Amino acid sequence: MDSDVQRLPARVSEAKTDSQAADALIADYMPFIRAETARFLKRQPDDGDDELSIAMFAFYESIRCYSRLRGSFLKFASVQIKSRLIDFYRREKRSRGQISLYAADDGQQPLLETLPDTADAYAEMELRDATRQEIEELTAQMQQFGVSLPDISENSPKQRRTLEICQRAVCYARSHPVLLEEFLRTKRIPLQKLAEGAEVERKTLERHRQYLVAVLLICTNGYEILRGHIMQVLRKGDQP
C-alpha cells in the first residue's frame, strides 16, 4: 500500500495524457471513490447510481487538474468528488418535484408502462446499432490517421470564433470534393488550400488538425448518421 501511495503521483501524471492509464487508475481506486460517495450519500452506493458515476468522473477530473502545488492527490480528489456531488445534487434538486417514469404507481406498475408508447423502440435500437457501427468504423479509420477520440476531444476548439473558422474550412472542403479525395488519398489535410479557399488563417487550422481529421472523415461517404447529426454545421456551407 505504501508503494502504491508513493507511486501515485507518477501514475497520476501518466494518466493525464494516457486514457488507458487513467482508466486503470480509476479502476484501482474504485474503493476510494466508493468511500467518498458513501460519505456523501450516507449509504453504500450501488453500481447503477448516478452519484457513483459522477464520483468517478470527478476522480478523472482530479487526475486532469492535479499538480504538486495542490498537495496530496487523494485529498485533492476527495474535495473534487465532494464538490461534484454537491453540484449534481443541486442540479437534480431542480427536478425534484417531477415524477420518474420508472416510479411505480398505486397498482405497483411502472408509470412508463401506463403511457402510450409512440416511439418505435425497434427502430431506435436499429438506429443506435447503425450509429455504433459508424462510430466504430470512424474510430478505425481515424487510427489510420493516428488520432483517437479522446485526443480529438482535447483538440476540439473551445472558443466560438475558432470553431467557426474550422467549420468554415470544413464547409469549403465539403463544397470541393477534390479536396476530400486528396485528403483520403494522401492522408494529409490540404491546409494551404483550405486556408486560401476558406480565407482563414492556416495557423488556426494547424492547431486543430486532429479535430479537422475527424470532421473531414465524417464529411466523406459512409457516415450518413454522423453527418446528419452535424447537419447544422454542414448546412452553413450549403448557404451562399
Add this chain to the structure above:
Amino acid sequence: MKYLVMECHAGYAVLMDEASRFVRAANLHYEIGQTVTDPVLMTETQPRIRRSTVIRIAAAAACLLLLSGAGLHAYLSKHRASSSVRLCSEVEFEMQLNSAGEVIRISSSTESGQAMLDSYRPDQKDMLAVVSELLTMQREQGYLPEGETVSIYIDSKDEKKFEEYKTGLEAELPKLNLQVSVQEQTPDAPAEAVTPAGEPDKEPSGEEPPKPGREHDGPAEALHTDHTKPEPPVPPAEPAVTGTRPHGPGPARKTEAGSSVTLPEPENGSKPEPEVPGQQVIAPDDPAAREPDGPLPPNTHPEPAGPPPPPVFDDEPAAEHTAPAVPPEPEAAGTEASAPETPDETAPHPELREEPTLPELHEEPSLPEAPAPRPEPPLLNSQVSESPRV
C-alpha cells in the same frame, strides 16, 4: 442541444454535439451511439498558481528592479562624464569628470601630453589633485616655469559645480606658484585654448582692455603680462617723438598689448590748462627711479627692454602705476612749451600722430605757461597734485 455518445470510458464519455464539437462528460451509464441531451460536461480548470507564489515572484522582481536601478544610477554617477576641464598650459590636457568631481578620463592632444599620460593614471582621483599633479609633472619636465599663467576652461551644466571647481582651482594652483585663469568653456574656446600659454593671453571672455574708470587688474594680470610679452616694447622712433612733442598731451596711450586706448577728446580748449598736465601726466613717484636715467633726451624711452606700461587713466590712483612705465619728464628738456604738452610720453606710436585732436591741442595758447609746476616731479602725479603738498 443533443449529444451523440462517441466513446465510453470508466470515468467519462466522449460526446459529439450538433456543432461538431467533441466534449467529455460524465458517463452516466451511456452506450456508444446513444443520443443524450443533458450531460455533465467536464470543466477543465488549469492548475492555479498560489497567491503566495505570485507575491514572492513580484517581490523578487521588485527587488531585482530596485537593485538594477540603484546599480545603474551608481554606475552612471561614477562613470558618466558630467563635466569637463580643459587645462591649457604648455601642454594641454582635457579631463572628463563625473558628478562627484573625479577624473574618469584624461586625454591630451599634444605629443608631450600623451607622453606624460603614458606614465600617469588618474584612477578616479579628485580633479584638483590631478591638475596639481599634472602641473607638477610639467614643471619637473621643464614645460612650466614658475609664475606661469595656466588657463583652465570648465564645461559644466551645473553652475554650482562650475563655481566649486573654479574656487578650488583658484585656491589650489597659487600654492604651486602659478597664476590661474579659470573660465567657462564656450564653443569657440577650444580653438583658442590650443594656443600655447606663452602667447598673448586672449581668452574668450576676455581680458578686455581696461576702460576708463575701471579698476586696474590685480597682480596676477601683471605677472601674466610679463610672460606673455616676450618681446620688449619698441622704443619710440626719434622723428615721431620730435613731431609729437610740440603738439601737447596726446589723447591716446599705448597699452600693454600694443593697442592704444583713446581717451575722450577734450572739446574745450581751456582744458589743457596748467592743472591739466598734473592730472594727465604720469610721473614716477619715486624720484630714485628716475635717477639712473639722468638727463635723458626728452624723447628717449627710459627702459626700452622693459615691459610695456599698463594702461593709465586720468582718474586712476597714481600709486597703482609703476614708475618705469612713464618716462621721466626731463627738466632739461629745454623748451618750456614742450614740457607741459607731453605729460605722458610712455609709448608714442606713429598712429597717435595722426590723431585729429593733436592740432587742436597744439593751438592751445595757455600751454607755454605750464612749466611752472614742472620743477617738482612728484607733483606730476595727479593724485598727489590734488592733495595739498607741503
